[in-house]
Amino acid sequence: MENKVILLVEDNARDEALTLRALKKSNIVNDVIVARDGVEALDYLFGTGAHAGRDLGVMPQMILLDLKLPKVDGLQVLQKIRADERTKRLPVVIFTSSSEEEDLIKSYNLGANSYVRKPVDFEQFLEATRQLGLYWLVLNQVAPND
């Protein structure tokens, strides 16, 4: 089985811990790359900075993208992903705290595939994570690499 990588873009350590816990509890065993800000996320995707020289043949099967991030925020990351030939077809799930209308509209305008608000209650959080994994890693088919 090929290695389906998840890219988790999350600046908050507690959210990171809870998300990883939820993924594990949902029996999602894929490798999870964690980027702690927008720059790190872009470095991973384009093989720059700390990720210089990585095999760009491996692209995430799902990107969980928080909106409020240091340096380069989530919407800017999304914009860069959609603007680049190598990444424009990657499934991006906005996974964030707010459900402010402007966030939803901007996200979809920039080409987000999905928008999920992180539930406060952990059982619901777990359920959301499980369903995301089931849908984007199992059911959904990604576009083939050029």
Place this chain on the structure above:
Amino acid sequence: MGARLVVASHWVLHKDEQGKPRAILEINNDITERKQMEDRLTRLATAVEQSGDSIIITDPAGNIQYVNPAFEQTTGYSSAEVIGQNPRILKGGQASPEYYKHLWETITRGEQWQGHFTNRKRDGTLFEGEVTISPVRDGAGKIVSYVAVERDVTERRRAEAEVRRLNEELEQRVVERTAQLEAANKELEAFSYSVSHDLRAPLRHINGFSQALLEDYADKLDEAGKGYLQEVRSASQEMAQLIDDLLQLARVTRSEMRSEVVNLSELAHAVVAALQAREPERTVTIKIEEGLVTHGDKRLLQVLLGNLLGNAWKFTAKRAQAEISFGQERQDGQSVFYVRDNGAGFDMAYVNKLFGAFQRLHSPREFEGTGIGLATVQRITNRHGGHVWAEGKIQEGATFFFSFANFKEAEDGEQSDLTRGR
């Protein structure tokens, strides 16, 4: 009796060579018509003399032949000073040569000219006049004089200018106030945005790590310890709900209004379906009057019905035969909507507290809630120019009425309001 005549009599005495009177000749001329003509002229002359508007009569060359007392009063020139002069002595020097050229071309063609002058009085001050100049022709059609009637509109113009200035000032003030409001709104939006993002995260962590404790350290916790952790989790959830409700209240206040025809019955059905889906075990008799429409912002009205029907749903939870109805009735000649239930009701003594934010008439032990829902409902009706009020009795149920006074009912003039709403 015959008609009365006005006659002019001339008596002529005829004498013979010696100078002795021989005969008296009486010549009577019927001057009735002339007398009538004179009377008419007197009347017209009086009208001209008494007129409040300045009247100037000139010869065909434009030299003043006559001015009335109003002219003297307005301009400060006496009749003697201006007779034989050209009216250009009044020129305020503001109109272009083309303006006068057009005037002369019009009246020498034999047409009436109407216009506006800024004229100069004898003392040098300026006044504004609205002028009509008409040519006067003789029997042969030749222009023999011009009559100019000029009304002093200085005061009126000044008043008009003042009104314009006040209007502009008011507009300027509206612009400034709007900018202030927009800035305040922006601030509120930024605040809401930050609350929405940053306040929920810690709650999620409290909840999540409490759950982690419950799961990973279950063997180290007795029942009381587990119970405490459950309380921590519930508290975090309640606070999250509170934040969401507050954000909605803020959104209801600041969001832009769109007016369209909204089918409230359809919205009510959707709300009830969602409530039923969340608690499928409950049996509630729902009566929704069909075809109830109003004008308003659909999303806000959805929030309104969501709150009222949600309340009715919540407060009938302990009824074996819960009933909720949504309909319309007439009160004092006005049609009002209502949401009625046979639930826990409330004490009318506290009806004033009902719509205040954070006011609750039931303890969380009885019914959960944040106390923001009805405040939100009231803001929504306010924003629609309407209002909301309630009737209730403890243990017998509650009815919430709402109306949108300033929104025309859809039946009359749906067409025009539809186009206005877009």
